[in-house]
Amino acid sequence: MGVITRLLSTVVIVTGVIPALADEPCVSGVPVGKRPGPYSFLVATGPQRGQLTCYICEQHENNLPAAVVFARSTSDQLGKLLSKLEAVGVAHKSTGYKVWMTQLTDDADLDSLAKWAQKQGLKTVPVGVFGDTDGPPSYKLNKDADVTIMLFTKQKVIANFAFRTGQLTDGAIEEVVKTAPRLFQK
Amino acid sequence: MTRLFGFLIVLFGCNTLMADPDERTPANSVSVAPSPRVVIPPTPKLPLTNLLPAKPMFEACRYHYPVSTTSSECQAFLDQSLGMYYSYVWMEAARAAETALSYDPECAYAWLALHRALEKWGRGTSAPQITGLGALLGATGFSTLPDRITKSPLDYSLEMAHKLLPRANHREQLLIQSRLQERGMWPGVPPDQRRKKAAESLDELLMLYEEDEEGWFWRAQLADTGNAKAVYYKALLRVNPIHPGANHELVHYFENIRRPALGWSHAQGYMDSSPGIPHAFHMQAHLAMRIGKWGPTTDWSAKAIDLETAYHAYQGVKPSEDHQFNHHMETLTRSLIHDGRFAEAHELKTKALSYQYNFRPEWFRMALAEKDWPECQRIIDQFRRSDKSTGAYYAAILCLENGETQQAGREIDTLRQAAQSRKSDRNLERRLLEVQGWYLCQDGASTEGLRLLKKLVDGTKNDYQHHAWGNGAVYMETWGIAALEAGDALVAEEAFQEALAHDTGSVRGALGLWALCDRLGRGDEANRYLKLANRIWAKAGTKDFESIKADMARRATKISHGTTTTVGGSN
Numbered sequence: 001m002g003v004i005t006r007l008l009s010t011v012v013i014v015t016g017v018i019p020a021l022a023d024e025p026c027v028s029g030v031p032v033g034k035r036p037g038p039y040s041f042l043v044a045t046g047p048q049r050g051q052l053t054c055y056i057c058e059q060h061e062n063n064l065p066a067a068v069v070f071a072r073s074t075s076d077q078l079g080k081l082l083s084k085l086e087a088v089g090v091a092h093k094s095t096g097y098k099v100w101m102t103q104l105t106d107d108a109d110l111d112s113l114a115k116w117a118q119k120q121g122l123k124t125v126p127v128g129v130f131g132d133t134d135g136p137p138s139y140k141l142n143k144d145a146d147v148t149i150m151l152f153t154k155q156k157v158i159a160n161f162a163f164r165t166g167q168l169t170d171g172a173i174e175e176v177v178k179t180a181p182r183l184f185q186k
Numbered sequence: 187m188t189r190l191f192g193f194l195i196v197l198f199g200c201n202t203l204m205a206d207p208d209e210r211t212p213a214n215s216v217s218v219a220p221s222p223r224v225v226i227p228p229t230p231k232l233p234l235t236n237l238l239p240a241k242p243m244f245e246a247c248r249y250h251y252p253v254s255t256t257s258s259e260c261q262a263f264l265d266q267s268l269g270m271y272y273s274y275v276w277m278e279a280a281r282a283a284e285t286a287l288s289y290d291p292e293c294a295y296a297w298l299a300l301h302r303a304l305e306k307w308g309r310g311t312s313a314p315q316i317t318g319l320g321a322l323l324g325a326t327g328f329s330t331l332p333d334r335i336t337k338s339p340l341d342y343s344l345e346m347a348h349k350l351l352p353r354a355n356h357r358e359q360l361l362i363q364s365r366l367q368e369r370g371m372w373p374g375v376p377p378d379q380r381r382k383k384a385a386e387s388l389d390e391l392l393m394l395y396e397e398d399e400e401g402w403f404w405r406a407q408l409a410d411t412g413n414a415k416a417v418y419y420k421a422l423l424r425v426n427p428i429h430p431g432a433n434h435e436l437v438h439y440f441e442n443i444r445r446p447a448l449g450w451s452h453a454q455g456y457m458d459s460s461p462g463i464p465h466a467f468h469m470q471a472h473l474a475m476r477i478g479k480w481g482p483t484t485d486w487s488a489k490a491i492d493l494e495t496a497y498h499a500y501q502g503v504k505p506s507e508d509h510q511f512n513h514h515m516e517t518l519t520r521s522l523i524h525d526g527r528f529a530e531a532h533e534l535k536t537k538a539l540s541y542q543y544n545f546r547p548e549w550f551r552m553a554l555a556e557k558d559w560p561e562c563q564r565i566i567d568q569f570r571r572s573d574k575s576t577g578a579y580y581a582a583i584l585c586l587e588n589g590e591t592q593q594a595g596r597e598i599d600t601l602r603q604a605a606q607s608r609k610s611d612r613n614l615e616r617r618l619l620e621v622q623g624w625y626l627c628q629d630g631a632s633t634e635g636l637r638l639l640k641k642l643v644d645g646t647k648n649d650y651q652h653h654a655w656g657n658g659a660v661y662m663e664t665w666g667i668a669a670l671e672a673g674d675a676l677v678a679e680e681a682f683q684e685a686l687a688h689d690t691g692s693v694r695g696a697l698g699l700w701a702l703c704d705r706l707g708r709g710d711e712a713n714r715y716l717k718l719a720n721r722i723w724a725k726a727g728t729k730d731f732e733s734i735k736a737d738m739a740r741r742a743t744k745i746s747h748g749t750t751t752t753v754g755g756s757n
Contacts, residue, residue: 037683040690042447042477050445052477054687110447131479131690137699137714138683 028142079120246462310339478690526726632672
């Protein structure tokens, strides 16, 4: 009797805690106001395909704005997010704005990733692989964050978003995209 | 007259391949055990390569190209030859091809394979030296001698392929024809049309037999540009995903066009194709050291050396006859030392010294990391004997590592004097910037020192050549160490992050950042960097890891606790 009661109460506690944790905002990535450090990854698409590239370095060199996305998995929603972030830059070409996506995986498959990018209709957004699921240590990427987005300009993060698996809804994407124009404010 | 007799004896001995094939004893075909009292005659050398016959290594490469022969031994040794050829083991390719011919001297494609292997090996390219006989017989008499005597083995083997064309299948005929056209030995091909006509023959072959693997490979060789060649290799991989030649060439190709990550799957395919050939296990290192994928690659490089020493013993090859061996040993040495695997590196060093190989820069780095100062000094002394400035450079590094700043200054003076007379020597210029920058940081002029080191890093960080063989982060590591010693947290963080960005396997980068973050109270980040460092040096000795970790922690004591940086997640 005692065992069953304890078991039941454990189940009640656990099932109660999980949704509560899921409701907590996911914290991941370089905080607002901080400088994202250099890191390089293997690029699967675009002019740097096949090269170990540090886009952070390129953007920092001239204090240019950027949206950097880390993802643990690829999905249509991720493709939609990248397309919309790409579209934001159309009206701001002269600013040198750049968007890229870094997949965190131990098993780099550049060809599959390139096919995914093509299917998503990405035009100028390079995608690639960082071969360590922890990500660059200085970015402090949360293991629970399926997607982490940082918007930065003048070498400082101005907005940071993180989403667990399944949380990158259309509404979440809109929230990110409507923040992006702040990158171009003088 | 004596010379004539001597020549005839040589002629008799060398002419086994001219004899009726049915009368000849194939190499390796006699396996009857001799009685104990019988003196075993030495195995005769092959007449054209002057090598002992090949021993079977049929499992070394999985490539198989069926040719017009009824001899299974000829086919097997030809496959062995082609596998070796695709791995640039020219001597073995030639040996195996000639051994194949000892089983079937009428195999036209084996003659072509021998010709191609001889060309790459660089042997057998000159005609026999028979000036005495030529003088004796006169020009007319000399011209009546058989081709085997008057032509070089290289030309003779192609000539034999030509003669045997009618006995070859249609595919082989087109392959041989293509080679003859390329060499200007086919009628009606003007000199400026040779490659074009040769390519046309292979186009015809591929149009008729689209799965012909030799056709695709040799068509690639005749393409005009690197990209055009790569397209043919890729087509060949559609036919055979583990074609050794296509995979091997694509690894080199993607390294050369500065897209090393795209060669990765081909490096894997190459290993799959040639499980017993050392070079296949070495090649991944060409890419890995550029993109920071060390770990398993070091193990593959070690396997390459194991395979290679076994091959030397089996085929009776001296290391000096194996043109790949030194490079493979050096690559493994670099990898092991980079990964902190010093015990294995010491074993390899012993082997290398027994072959009279010297990898002093790598051994110096190892001795430095192990704090084996007498060994560092011994290597420096060796450098000084042949190159004063290199000796001064390493001596300066040793002094700076030990904090003997003033002595380092004297070594740097020597280096500076050398630089004045060698103004175009970029390597010397970089070395001078490195030690001068570090020296100034130790000597209290850190602003200028860090400026010089940044200049060095900026000048090399996008230099693809500099990044070869794992050099990508070396100067950044020095920059970070000098900044730590100067108490400049901001620069140290930038430098070590750059080091990790350029070599994801930089243990000094990871431990430098661990020490810095730990010092600044950024515990979460410190733990992440320590985890990374542990992973990078997962196979290093604990003592060595702890030693370098303690060094970084000691250097970081110059950083004030209250220092803030704006990088990453700092406060």
